[in-house]
Amino acid sequence: MLSDDQVNEIIIEVENVPSGVQRHLASSQIFLRKSTANPTFSMVSSSMTDITDCQIFSNGNDGRHNRLLRFSSLNESISQIHHSPECLGMDETCTFHETVQGQKLISSLIPMTSRDRIKAIRNQPRTMQEKRELRKIVDKEKSKQLLEANCCAQCLSSLSLAYRRSKGNLSELLNYISFWQKTFKVIGGKFGTSVLSYFSFLRWLLKFNIFSFVMNFSFIIIPQFTVAEKNTLQFTGLEFFTGAGYFRDTVMYYGFYTNSTIQHGTSGPFYNMQLAYIFTIGACLVVCFFSLLFSMAKYFRNNFINPHIYSRGIAKLVFCWDFTVTHEKAVKLKQKNLSTEIRENLSEIRQENNRLTLNQQLTQFSAHVAAWLVSTGVAAACCLAVYYLAEYNSEFLKTHRNPGAVLLLPFVVSCINLVVPRFYSMFRLVERYEVPRQEVYILLIRNILLKISIVGILCYYWLNIVALSGEECWETLIGQDIYRLLLMDFVFSLADSLLGEFLRRFIGTKFITSLSLQEFDIARNVLELIYAQTLTWLGIFFCPLLPFIQMITLFIMFYVKNISLMMNFQPPSKAWRASQMITFFIFLLFFPSFTGVLCSLAITIWRLKPSADCGPFRGLPSFIESIYSWIDTLSRRSGYLWVVWIYQNLIGSVHFFFILTLIVLIITYLYWQITEGRKIMIRLLHEQIINEGKDKMFLIEKLTKLQDMEKRANPSALILERREVEKQSPLHLEELSAAHDLRLRRSMHEENPEV
Amino acid sequence: MGNKQTVFTHEQLEEYQVGVGVSPELAQLVWDAGSQESPQSLVCDIRLSVWVWSDWRGKRRDNPEASWFLSPQDCTFFTRKEIMRLFYRYQDLAPQLVPLDYTTCPEVKVPYELISSMPELKDNPFRQRIAQVFSQDGDGHMTLENFLDMFSVMSEMAPRDLKAYYAFKIYDFNNDDYICAWDLEQTVTRLTRGELSAEEVTLVCEKVLDEADSDHDGRLSLEDFQNMILRAPDFLSTFHIRI
Numbered sequence: 002m003l004s005d006d007q008v009n010e011i012i013i014e015v016e017n018v019p020s021g022v023q024r025h026l027a028s029s030q031i032f033l034r035k036s037t038a039n040p041t042f043s044m045v046s047s048s049m050t051d052i053t054d055c056q057i058f059s060n061g062n063d064g065r066h067n068r069l070l071r072f073s074s075l076n077e078s079i080s081q082i083h084h085s086p087e088c089l090g091m092d093e094t095c096t097f098h099e100t101v102q103g104q105k106l107i108s109s110l111i112p113m114t115s116r117d118r119i120k121a122i123r124n125q126p127r128t129m130q131e132k133r134e135l136r137k138i139v140d141k142e143k144s145k146q147l148l149e150a151n152c153c154a155q156c157l158s159s160l161s162l163a164y165r166r167s168k169g170n171l172s173e174l175l176n177y178i179s180f181w182q183k184t185f186k187v188i189g190g191k192f193g194t195s196v197l198s199y200f201s202f203l204r205w206l207l208k209f210n211i212f213s214f215v216m217n218f219s220f221i222i223i224p225q226f227t228v229a230e231k232n233t234l235q236f237t238g239l240e241f242f243t244g245a246g247y248f249r250d251t252v253m254y255y256g257f258y259t260n261s262t263i264q265h266g267t268s269g270p271f272y273n274m275q276l277a278y279i280f281t282i283g284a285c286l287v288v289c290f291f292s293l294l295f296s297m298a299k300y301f302r303n304n305f306i307n308p309h310i311y312s313r314g315i316a317k318l319v320f321c322w323d324f325t326v327t328h329e330k331a332v333k334l335k336q337k338n339l340s341t342e343i344r345e346n347l348s349e350i351r352q353e354n355n356r357l358t359l360n361q362q363l364t365q366f367s368a369h370v371a372a373w374l375v376s377t378g379v380a381a382a383c384c385l386a387v388y389y390l391a392e393y394n395s396e397f398l399k400t401h402r403n404p405g406a407v408l409l410l411p412f413v414v415s416c417i418n419l420v421v422p423r424f425y426s427m428f429r430l431v432e433r434y435e436v437p438r439q440e441v442y443i444l445l446i447r448n449i450l451l452k453i454s455i456v457g458i459l460c461y462y463w464l465n466i467v468a469l470s471g472e473e474c475w476e477t478l479i480g481q482d483i484y485r486l487l488l489m490d491f492v493f494s495l496a497d498s499l500l501g502e503f504l505r506r507f508i509g510t511k512f513i514t515s516l517s518l519q520e521f522d523i524a525r526n527v528l529e530l531i532y533a534q535t536l537t538w539l540g541i542f543f544c545p546l547l548p549f550i551q552m553i554t555l556f557i558m559f560y561v562k563n564i565s566l567m568m569n570f571q572p573p574s575k576a577w578r579a580s581q582m583i584t585f586f587i588f589l590l591f592f593p594s595f596t597g598v599l600c601s602l603a604i605t606i607w608r609l610k611p612s613a614d615c616g617p618f619r620g621l622p623s624f625i626e627s628i629y630s631w632i633d634t635l636s637r638r639s640g641y642l643w644v645v646w647i648y649q650n651l652i653g654s655v656h657f658f659f660i661l662t663l664i665v666l667i668i669t670y671l672y673w674q675i676t677e678g679r680k681i682m683i684r685l686l687h688e689q690i691i692n693e694g695k696d697k698m699f700l701i702e703k704l705t706k707l708q709d710m711e712k713r714a715n716p717s718a719l720i721l722e723r724r725e726v727e728k729q730s731p732l733h734l735e736e737l738s739a740a741h742d743l744r745l746r747r748s749m750h751e752e753n754p755e756v
Numbered sequence: 757m758g759n760k761q762t763v764f765t766h767e768q769l770e771e772y773q774v775g776v777g778v779s780p781e782l783a784q785l786v787w788d789a790g791s792q793e794s795p796q797s798l799v800c801d802i803r804l805s806v807w808v809w810s811d812w813r814g815k816r817r818d819n820p821e822a823s824w825f826l827s828p829q830d831c832t833f834f835t836r837k838e839i840m841r842l843f844y845r846y847q848d849l850a851p852q853l854v855p856l857d858y859t860t861c862p863e864v865k866v867p868y869e870l871i872s873s874m875p876e877l878k879d880n881p882f883r884q885r886i887a888q889v890f891s892q893d894g895d896g897h898m899t900l901e902n903f904l905d906m907f908s909v910m911s912e913m914a915p916r917d918l919k920a921y922y923a924f925k926i927y928d929f930n931n932d933d934y935i936c937a938w939d940l941e942q943t944v945t946r947l948t949r950g951e952l953s954a955e956e957v958t959l960v961c962e963k964v965l966d967e968a969d970s971d972h973d974g975r976l977s978l979e980d981f982q983n984m985i986l987r988a989p990d991f992l993s994t995f996h997i998r999i
Contacts, residue, residue, distance in 0.1 A: 123833060124914075126921045128892070129901040132831040172835065186998045194993050303916075304989035314967045315960055317988040319940070320927065320981075322947055324880065324910065324997050332879040333949070340951035343944075343960060580989045687970065694971030 103135075110139045111146070116165055180204075184563060190327035192521070192566065193335065195577035197325070199523045200559065202586060206534050207555045209292070213285045213541060213548035220281040221545050222252050224272050228263055243407050244484035249477060253484075253546045256477035256615035275627040278617045279606075282542055286599070289538070293591045300587055304580040315346050318576065331572050338574045365433060372428045379424070380451045383417045384458045391462045395470075410482070411489035414455060418532070419493055422448050422525055438578070445524050445585070452532045453593045459486075460539070460601045464609065474615040480543030484550070487536050491554045494529060498558075498565045506569040518571040526562070527586050531594055538598040542605065832908035839904065842999065846903050849874065858900070866903070868896030876997050881946040885926045894931070910997040917982065919995045924981045936975035937961050 106125075110118050118139065122132050181204060189197045229252070236247040250257055258278060264271040318339065326332055387410070394410050425447050434440045463479045472478060502519070509516040537551040606625050611618035618624050632648050635641040651657050834842065847854045849870045855862055868887050877883040887896040890906040898906070908914065909922050925931075929939045940961040944952070952960070968976055968984040976984075985991045 123831065124918050126918055129831045129905050136831070169835070182998075189998060194990070194996075198993075303992065314963065316964045316967045316984050317990075319944060319947065319960065319964055320923070320984070321988050321991050321994050322881070323994045324882075325994065327876055327879060329879045332881070336881070336947060336949040337951060340948040343948065343952065344956065347956065347959060347963070576990075578990055580993055690970050691972065694973055697971070697973065 107135065107139055107142065110135075111142050114161060116161065119165075181559070186327075188563065188566065189325035191331045192570075192572045193323045193326050193331070195523060195573055195579040196521050196566070198579040198583050199521070199526055200563075202527055202583065203530060203555060203559055203562075205296075206530060207552065207559075209289055209534070210537065210548040210552045210555065212288065214552055216281055216285050217541075217545045217548065220277055221258070221274075224263055224274065224277065225252050225258055227265070228259055228261075229257075239405060242485070242488060243405065244481040244488070245407065249481070253544055254477040254480045255543050255545070255617075256474040256480075256612075258617045260617045260619050273631075275617045276631055279624065279627060282545070285541065286538070286602070290595065290599075293587070293595060297584075297587050297591055300580070300584040304584045315343065318343055318346060321576075326572075334572055338572075341574070342576060368432050372432050376425055376428070376447045377450075379421060380447075380454055383421060383451065384454050387414060387417070387455055388458050388462060391459065392466070395467075407481075408485060408489065411485040414459075414486060415489045415493040417455065418452065418490065418529075419497065421451055422528075425451075437575075441524060441582075442585075445528065445589075448525070448528050449531075449589055449593060452528065453535075453597065456532070456535055456539070457597065460597075464601065464604055468605075468609050472612075474612050476543045476612060476616055480540060480547075483536055483540035484544055484547065487533060487540070487547070487550065487554070490529070490533055490536070491558070494558060495561060498561050502565045502569045518569065520573050521566060521570050523577065523582070528589075531586065531590050534590065535594040535598060538595065539601060542602055832904050833911050833913035834904070834908060842904060842907060843900065845874075845999065846900055854900070863899070865892070865897040865899050868898075871896065871898055871903075876999055881949070882926055885929065889922060889925045907997065907999050910995065911999075912993075912996050916985070916992050919992065920982045920985045921978065923985075923991075923995055924978050927981075934975040934977055935981065937965065939975075940964055 110121060113121060118136075122136055122139075125132060125135070127135070181200075185197060185200060188200060230250075232247065232250045234247045234250055240246045240248045244253070248254070252258075259274050262271050262273045322339075323335065326335055390410055390413055394407075397409075398406060425444060428444075429440065432440075434443075459482075463482065467478055467482075468475050505519055509518055533551065533554070537547050540547045607623065609623065611621055611624055613619055618627060621627060632645055636645040832839065843858075846866065847856065850866045853866060854864055868884075868891075871887050872878060872883045877886065880886070884896065886906065887898060888894050890902050890909075891898045892902055909918060924935065927939060927943050928935050929942045930936070941957055944957050944960050948957075965974065965976070968980050970980055970983065971977075
């Protein structure tokens with residue numbers, strides 16, 4: 002609406018504003034004048050921002066040493082800063098740090114601790130040189146302040162410096178341990194973030210196992226090696242699969258461990274194996290627990306969104322392009338898939354208003370019910386089958402002495418785990434879901450139900466039948482069972498990857514070419530990982546070397562899956578919401594899996610009687626007796642009474658846990674209320690934004706109408722009016738500049754389609 | 757310990773106040789205690805000893821330019837080792853242009869064509885915009901600092917707000933601080949590589965504006981964009997380039 006020279010005119014007029022405005026305003030105006038040949042919107046708007054800011058501080062303040070000690074939030078600074086980065090490229094000495102925003106930012110950074118300051122500076126959207134300048138200035142100010150402060154503050158600051166330095170070194174050390182970076186890059190480059198999430202989940206589980214193994218090895222296995230008895234059994238190759246035979250009398254199983262207090266020499270240090278065993282395994286599990294909890298909280302916080310505000314829309318498809326994909330063919334494929342998805346999304350939006358008839362709804366509902374009944378029935382049937390097989394197996398083994406016969410149960414369980422999930426996937430043909438994501442979740446829930454019920458049934462069998470059967474060394478038997486299950490599962494996964502997937506590719510490319518290559522089923526693979534990890538955690542008490550075995554298994558699986566992925570799969574065609582799914586998987590790992598393990602171990606330790614002549618707890622009435630007797634011995638010694646006190650009053654008393662639970666509930670309630678209040682706030686603010694937008698449009702229209710009318714009435718009077726503007730006070734200038742702002746925005750908006 | 761005159765200048769040290777090192781007040785105390793040297797050179801000595809003792813091993817330890825990188829550690833999300841690795845990637849792009857000695861802070865810019873030939877960027881539909889956003893003058897030619905900035909923001913350690921800010925700038929093709937319909941059309945065209953027809957592209961742009969534009973001014977501001985990103989948690993993991 003306004004022509005270019007009118008825009009120029011406005012700029013020039015504003016520049017001739019009387020003094021009282023700070024120096025930097027003048028310099029930024031000069032910058033604007035230089036570049037009016039190419040008037041971009043941001044520069045004009047930044048001038049407006051500068052003006053409005055200046056008005057506040059123009060009251061007798063020195064430009065250069067303007068020190069604003071008001072605390073301002075960084076977000077405000079960021080949103081203001083992004084309007085004036087152009088200031089820096091100039092030959093005038095208007096550096097960012099002399100602008101008002103810069104001063105605000107600096108003054109907000111000074112009172113922070115150095116750690117927060119570094120973090121805040123890093124998160125600034127500035128170039129590195131600017132960040133360095135900023136830090137230099139802030140550090141100078143800070144050191145000036147510090148020299149005046151007392152030596153206590155100086156001590157604290159040097160302490161925090163030392164702490165930060167050590168933390169930096171530690172994180173560098175941890176980065177050494179991060180392996181497979183290059184492989185991740187290649188996988189991400191070809192297949193994108195979603196497939197990569199499976200591999201990072203695998204690596205994360207590997208870290209758990211490495212930690213558990215290191216703990217077990219240092220605290221239990223090495224001491225046991227020093228008092229190891231000679232192994233009199235024969236070694237045949239079958240032990241790797243059955244876990245029995247030669248391995249029975251090695252550090253692999255519970256039964257081999259001594260219950261004595263190891264002491265080398267008469268006055269050497271002594272090592273109580275019982276306590277070591279229970280405390281090491283307890284410590285492993287506690288660390289895993291907290292680590293899972295924190296990961297879950299972190300992912301939940303980053304990735305959780307209210308389901309009803311989740312956009313089923315198209316903006317997410319447009320703005321969340323996967324930048325990790327770097328392979329040329331993968332990029333082309335992804336572009337093609339994205340186009341397909343966008344088209345589908347467009348057609349969905351058009352069809353959104355189709356409601357189903359009552360008949361169709363009933364059919365769908367009954368299909369769902371039938372599917373659930375069938376899946377639950379199949380799961381129950383499998384559980385019963387496993388239970389009866391397990392019972393029969395023990396009798397079968399007593400009569401048949403074939404060592405390979407023990408593999409029957411693991412074989413059947415692995416077959417069930419292989420076949421039934423694929424059977425569940427076939428329900429897709431019958432059931433229809435409105436939201437495709439629901440389908441994935443329901444499939445996952447069914448699969449996890451199956452796997453956890455099988456593990457549950459086996460736990461019941463082991464803890465209720467095997468443990469009470471009176472066999473010698475029942476813990477070792479359970480350990481062997483778990484080892485066999487794990488190994489058979491590994492063998493089946495290997496076979497599936499090496500044979501099944503290659504076969505599928507062969508069929509897809511040679512015979513039925515319409516099938517083409519398959520896509521990596523992330524959900525099924527992650528569930529297999531969760532299942533294996535559940536077994537590992539379950540077995541860690543009965544077979545301390547199990548984390549080591551799982552470590553090796555995961556290592557091999559990584560490479561096998563990687564090779565198979567590169568050769569047999571194509572990149573995913575649909576956007577797969579990786580972050581939400583990973584949150585869900587970690588939750589699954591925590592909730593049925595880890596808590597179930599904790600429950601079974603609790604039952605073992607508190608209720609079951611250890612076997613009489615093997616293992617570190619032989620002869621005791623229960624496993625927990627070792628701790629009770631230890632507390633008893635401690636209470637007789639004078640130096641350790643505080644431990645006894647803690648045990649009796651904090652761990653052993655009901656009141657303490659009651660109070661703790663009460664406090665946790667209160668805190669949870671408080672946070673919940675805060676969240677609810679914030680949701681209401683968000684809704685109100687959102688409405689406010691919409692209203693402001695409407696107001697703005699209304700005002701703009703009104704102004705343009707007035708403008709038009711005046712222009713038509715008297716074109717020369719317009720310029721006269723503007724000349725009067727400069728004589729007015731700065732406050733009026735602000736209002737008028739805001740009006741100019743609106744008009745310019747509107748004009749820019751109209752001019753833009755021509756660009 | 758090495759001749760500190762050749763490793764770095766006093767002025768550089770004073771400028772690159774390092775997080776790993778000595779605070780100036782400690783140097784001031786030492787100076788007050790009667791040392792003849794100025795605080796800056798003391799700081800120089802102490803920092804040099806810290807650096808030599810530091811756990812940064814590798815064959816590059818003797819190279820003087822490594823000292824330059826004590827400071828970017830606090831401005832980027834990378835560790836010292838990663839910064840050195842990035843420097844050598846940068847140097848490999850243009851070995852004749854980029855000197856191995858950065859103590860003189862040379863003003864070297866690698867041209868856009870070489871940057872866009874990097875394997876991480878060469879097939880990215882937005883590589884031109886990325887280079888423009890992070891380069892000093894908006895033309896795509898990047899200095900080492902621009903290069904480090906770019907990969908620091910695109911790394912997995914950068915927070916969501918920072919990434920959202922730069923993503924907004926990348927998608928804002930005409931640099932007007934708003935993503936208008938034309939910007940969206942450009943974005944969608946690059947994303948779909950001509951698979952969608954012109955009407956479909958326009959429809960997509962309209963739908964995006966409908967969904968994300970909360971103040972209904974016909975284009976997306978930074979706040980609208982950030983608001984929309986909050987509803988798409990995958991953004992954090994997809995706006996990520998591994999190097």
